[in-house]
Amino acid sequence: MSDFIQVIDPGHGGYDPGATANGLREKDLTLKIALYTRDYIYELYEGVKVYLTREKDVFVSLSERAAFANRLNADHFCSIHINAGGGEGFESYIYRGSYSSKSKTQALRNVLHDTIVAETKFKNRGKKEADYAVLRETKMPAVLTENGFIDNKDDADFLKSDANLRKIALAHAHGLAKAHGWKPKANKKPSRPSVGGKVFYRVVAGSFVERENAERRVKELKAKGIESFIDEYRA
Template sequence: MTKLFIDAGHGGSDPGAVGNGLQEKNVTLAIALKLRDILNSDYEGHSVMLSRTTDQTLSLDQRTAMANSWGADYLVSVHINAGGGTGFESYTFNGNYEGKEETNRLRRLVHHAIVAETDFRDRGIKEANFHMLRESAMPAVLTENGFIDNTSDAAALKSDTFLTAIARGHAVGLANAFGLVESTNDNEKFVEVLVDSLWTYHTANWGDKAVVVNQGDVFTVIQDRFPVDGGYMYQIKSGLYITANPSYVRYYTR
């Protein structure tokens, strides 16, 4: 199973680039959440972890440490550009390292799919000494999805439909890069809580607790049972994660 780590750039006390009534941290989070949902609803053969699912402050070290400790196969760091340009560009690490050719091959597939889905002006494939690319233990790409200080790009970034197109471009690129197959299961999948109360989790991490759910609560499953540190989880439609232990939950389809 291919493990995909999706990083929504900036967050919390770090707004990122700001312009035309937008903050980068909010746009990147919207794209990352959409990307997760498209991957989990439309494709099989992978698992997804997000660096953040809320407006959360995380250091760059924390982000790459999460991806590295999870053993991700690929890292995508989602950003919005600024500085007076327009269009889309992507980056890989500019150093000399083992696997550089494969990293750039994967990046080309992701890059071209995003351009095709969005019709962004293609600013090209580039390299840079960015932390997210340099400190990741796996191949990584950083995407710059339009310019927040360009009125035309910003108008597009305010459109939920356009953000979905950006996310879909990322998903198609990842599917092409890693051979993910389109989902063939048309049955809806559900999980019901069997115990009085049960924690859910922001990410696929037993320590990242979110909210408590109660006996009888039913949730739609968007990612089937997958291993997490000695146990198993499901991902539910809200984007949260829940245990797959049959002593605590009942899984069913209809």
């Protein structure tokens, strides 16, 4: 039996920051949530391959995001966003048109939506429909999630916490698993849980302007048996 193919789409990126407010940029938050979601899925479930439409801060057009999922013949597409416009809480969208897989798309979205609301405690703004390109142009069931309002102080304060971004990601992983019936790995619980339980800390071993200097430091650390990686960010 072939693996389930899940595409996760971090909204915006590159020269398109998405919504901005309270010192936050949508493109940064969506990428973190998407990467954490992928990590949780691989850690907790069997038989799933996860692909991201972008894995770093680059621009990808809406049509290319959908085309990417279509080329993979993906089983499901989930686009992650942060809202703006003065509201509060969580809402989700599916394509509003008429199509053969709509009832299945609705059923999958309902499970994901309810799980995210239950686990994040976001205010529930409801299950909605829209004519978004990534929902219209994808050939598989597709959903778009709006995870809080970047211009709402309470939501923004929540989104400023990496632990809360992990909480949103874990809720996405749990919701997708429930919706699709993924098999959990035996005796696995998520490491670095987003809320409660054991707390983990990351040690930064240097910041560099030139990537080659960062790569040199990684090699030095790995030579000493210290696992390390490069995390890109903009000051």
